[in-house]
Amino acid sequence: MIIHIVRHAEAVERTAEIQEEHRYLTRRGRRRFRKAAKSLATLGISPDLILTSPLIRAVQTADILAEKLSYKRELIVATQLAPGFRPEALDELLGLYPQAGEVALVGHEPDLGLVTQALFGETDTLTLPKGSTVSFKRAADGTGDAHFLQMVTGGGRIVTTRGKAMDRLRQGG
Numbered sequence: 001m002i003i004h005i006v007r008h009a010e011a012v013e014r015t016a017e018i019q020e021e022h023r024y025l026t027r028r029g030r031r032r033f034r035k036a037a038k039s040l041a042t043l044g045i046s047p048d049l050i051l052t053s054p055l056i057r058a059v060q061t062a063d064i065l066a067e068k069l070s071y072k073r074e075l076i077v078a079t080q081l082a083p084g085f086r087p088e089a090l091d092e093l094l095g096l097y098p099q100a101g102e103v104a105l106v107g108h109e110p111d112l113g114l115v116t117q118a119l120f121g122e123t124d125t126l127t128l129p130k131g132s133t134v135s136f137k138r139a140a141d142g143t144g145d146a147h148f149l150q151m152v153t154g155g156g157r158i159v160t161t162r163g164k165a166m167d168r169l170r171q172g173g
Contacts, residue, residue: 001094001140002149003119004045004104005112006065009033009131009154011057020083025060033061033131035156037068040133043150043158045069045104049097052106053081061131062106081107087118091142098140104133116169119146120162127172129154134165 010029014020025033046069052062054077062075080093085107094103105112109128117126119136128134131154138146151165152158159165 001100002047002102002135002137003094003146004040004047004102004133004135005116005119005128006061006104006106006133007109007112007128007130007154008053008055008058008061008106009036009064011130021055024056029057029131030060030064032155033064034068036131036133036152036154037065039152039156039158040065041068041070043152045102045135047071047102047104048100049073049076049102050104050106051076051078051081051093051097053077053083053085053108054079055082055108058106058108062104065104065106078105081105081111083108083111085111085115087115090115090118094142101140113169120148120166121145122166124166124170126166126169128169129172131155132168134169 011023052058113127133152135149136146148162
């Protein structure tokens with residue numbers, strides 16, 4: 001199974017008028033993530049499923065991803081991907097879709113950093129920058145090690161070596 005871990009793009013800040021769950025993508029966030037999604041399309045990313053957190057900024061990010069990848073199915077809103085998602089829940093979530101060979105998960109920090117850290121088998125704290133994607137391949141049943149495939153930054157830069165990706169993720173950018 002190929003797993004793409006996607007952090008939502010840049011969103012407006014929370015204010016007294018805008019609650020956390022109502023934060024939406026900024027113009028800059030939409031523009032930059034279109035570049036990132038275009039890079040993912042160039043790499044031949046073709047998920048069977050795109051699962052997204054129910055929060056607006058994640059759904060908007062997933063929608064841009066679907067558009068740029070010419071994804072023809074409906075997005076799947078997975079409440080499990082709302083803030084609070086933990087690495088231990090990954091296998092359970094993916095187990096709901098045993099037919100999928102390639103899945104994109106769109107969510108939030110620090111959750112996705114923890115999932116990425118677990119897939120890398122790292123103890124260092126990792127942070128996915130806004131709009132970035134890290135891709136792994138692993139056995140469909142979740143056994144064995146996950147193998148790093150690539151990272152695409154929030155601005156669309158492609159990183160193909162594990163070391164360079166780890167450096168970026170350790171710095172959060």
